[in-house]
Amino acid sequence: MHPDRRPPERARRAEPSALKRLIRFSFLAVVALLVVSGVAGGLARAGIVLGRPDASWLAAATLSHAALMICGFLGTVIGIERAVAVHRPDAFVAPVACAVGAILLLAGAPWAGAWLLLAGSVAFAAVNVLVVHRQRAAHTVLLLVGAVAWCIGNVLYVANCGPAAVLPWWFAFLILTIAAERLEMTRLMPRRPAAAPALYAILGLLLGAAALSSAPGTFGGVLYGVALTMLAIWLVVFDIARRTVRTQGLSRYMAVCLLSGYVWLGLGGVAWVGTALGCPERDAALHAIGLGFIVSMMMAHVPVILPAVAGIRLRYGAFFYLPLVLLHLSLLARLAAGTIHPGLRPMGIAANAVALALFGATVAAAALAHRRSAGSTSHVSPSET
Template sequence: MTGIAGGLVRAGVTLPVAGVAVAGHAFLMVCVFMGTVIAIERAVALKHVVAFIGPLTSGGAGLALLAGAPQAAAWLAVAAALAFVGVNLVVVRRQPAAHTGLLLAGALAWFAGSVAHALRVLDGAVVPLWFCFLVFTIAAERLEMTRLMRRHVGAGPALLGILAAAACGALLSGFAAGWGGLLYGLSLAALAAWLAVFDIARRTVRAAGLSRYMALCLLTGYAWLFAAGLAWGATALGLPWRDAALHGLALGFVFSMVLGHAPVILPAVARVKVAFGWPFYLPLMLLHVSLALRLLGGYLDPRLTAAGAAGNALAIAAFALTLGASAIAWRIQHAPSQRKPRHEAPAGN
C-alpha cells in the first residue's frame, strides 16, 4: 500500500506519504512486493523451509526502507535476491529445462540490479535489470505452457535470443543510456510479438470461464508490453515517453499477468480456493481504461495523469477485494449443510 501511495504522489496525487516511499517507489514495488510474492511462490513449490529466507529478507527490506534506513534496505534486497538465486539453482538441478533456466536468469537479473542499487553504480541499469527479473519470470512461465502446443522449431531459440538482447540492453543502459535503452525497448517489443504468436492464450481465449479470462489478461498484457517497448526505445531517443515505458510495462504487462494468474496461483500457494465469476473482469477493465487515461490523456492535461494513476490503484484494490470475496463465496458454496434431517431414527434400546 505504501509503494502504491508513493507512486500516486509521483503521478501528481496529493497524499500524506513519507518521502522515502516516494523516492523508493520502484524498490518497494519490484524488490519488496513482487520479489516477496514470487519468492514465496517458489518456496512453496520447493517445499523446504530454508527457501523462505528469501521472501522474509525482501519483506524486511521494505520495513527497513520505511523505517528510514535505505542503505540497509538495499543490502537486504541483495541478500534476498541472492537467496532467490540459490532457490532457483535447486530448481534447475531438479528439473533442467529451458524455462527453469530462464527463471534462474531472472533471479540473477534481480541480484545484479540490487547490487548496482546498493553500491550506487550503473544507475541507468538498475530499473531495467529489475524489470528483467519480472519479464524473464513471466516469459519462463509462458514458455513452460507452450510445451502443450506445436510450435516452429526456431521459436525457442528466438525467445532466448530476444531475452539475451534485453539483458544486454539493461546492462548497456548503465554505460550508454541511449543505445542501451533502444536495444532494451526493441527487445521488449520483440518479446511481445513472440508471445502474441506462440502463446497458448491465442487458443484459450476462445474457451469459457477462467480460461478465457486468463487469456484476455495475457493478450492485453502483451499489447501493453509492445507499446511499452516502443515507448522505452522512444525515450532513449529523447522523446518524453518515460511514463508510458515504465508503467505500460509495470502496470499494463506485469499486473495484467498478476490478475490473470492469481486465481490459479493463490489456491496453490495459500491453499485458498476461489469461485471464479464475472466480477473478475471489472478490475481488469478498470486497470486498462485507467492506464490508457494516464498514458494518453496525460499528454493533454497533467490532471489526467493523476486521475489515471488513481484509477490504477483502485483497480489493484478492487482486484484484491474480488479475490477475497470469491474465496468467501467458494467457502459458502461448498460449506457442509448444518441442517439436521427431518426424520431421525430413534435411539437404540
C-alpha cells in the same frame, strides 16, 4: 465415499496447523502492507497525497516506490511461490529477507534495506539453482537467469547507480520469470522449430541491452526497447492464450489478461525507445510495463497461484473482469489522454490505484464466496491457459 466427506480424524489432519495459518496470515499482511505503501508512494510521486504529507513513511515510500513494488511486493510474492514449490523451509529465507528489507526502506533505513533486498535475491537465486538441479529444462534455466538478473540489479541498487542502470535489470527479472512460466505452459503446444531459438535470442538481447543501459549514449536504451517489443510479438504469436481466449470461464479470463498485457509490453518497448532518444515518454515506458504488462500477468495468475501457495481457494465469476477493464482504461487515460489533456493524467493515476484496490477486493470476495459454497464444484482449480 465422497472425497469431501472424510472421517473427522483425517479431516483434522488435512487442515493446516495453527502455526501454518499464522505464517500464512503474516505473509499476507506484510504483502498487503508493501503493496499499499508502494502504491501510496507512486501516488505521492504524482502529487496525489494520501494522509499526512509530512509522514516519514510516505516520504520513504515515495523515494523507494520502484524498490517497494518490484523487490518488496513482487519479490516477496514470487519468493514465497518458489519456496512453496521446492518444499524446503530454508527457501523462505529469500521472501523473508525481501519483506524485511522493504520494511526497512519504509522505516527510513535505505542502506540496510537495500542490503537485505540483495541478500534476499541471492537466496532466491540459490533456490532456483536447486530447481534447475531437480528439473533441468529450458523454463527452469530461464527462471534462474531471471533470478541472477535480479541480483545484478540489486548490486547496482546497493551501489546507488541510479534508475537508468537498475530498472532494466529489475524489469528483466520479472520479464524472464513471466516468459519462463509461459514457456512451461506452452511446452506441449506445437510450435515452429525456430520459435524457441527466437525466444532465447530475444531474451539474450534484452539482457545485453540491460548491461549497456548504464553506458553513455542511447544505444542500450534503444536496444532494450526493441527487445521488449520483439518479446511482445513473440508472446502474441506463440503463446497458448491465442487458443484459450476462445474458450469460456476462467481460461478465457486468463487469456484476456495475458493478451492485453502483451499489447502493453509492446507499447512499453516503443515508449522505452522513445525515452532513450530523448522523448518525454518515461512514464509511459515504465508503467506500460509495470502496470499494463506485469499487473495484467498478476491478475491472470492469482486465481490459480493463490490456492496453491496460500491455500486460499477462489470462486471465479465475471466480476473478475471489472478491475482488469478499469486498469486498462485508467492506463489509457494516464498515458494517452494525459498527453493530450494534462488534467487527465492525475485522474488516470488515481484510477490505477483504484483498479489495484478493486482487484484486491475482488479476490477477497471470491475467497469468501468459495468458503460459503465449500464442497461445491464451482471453485477455481489449477488449469493451464
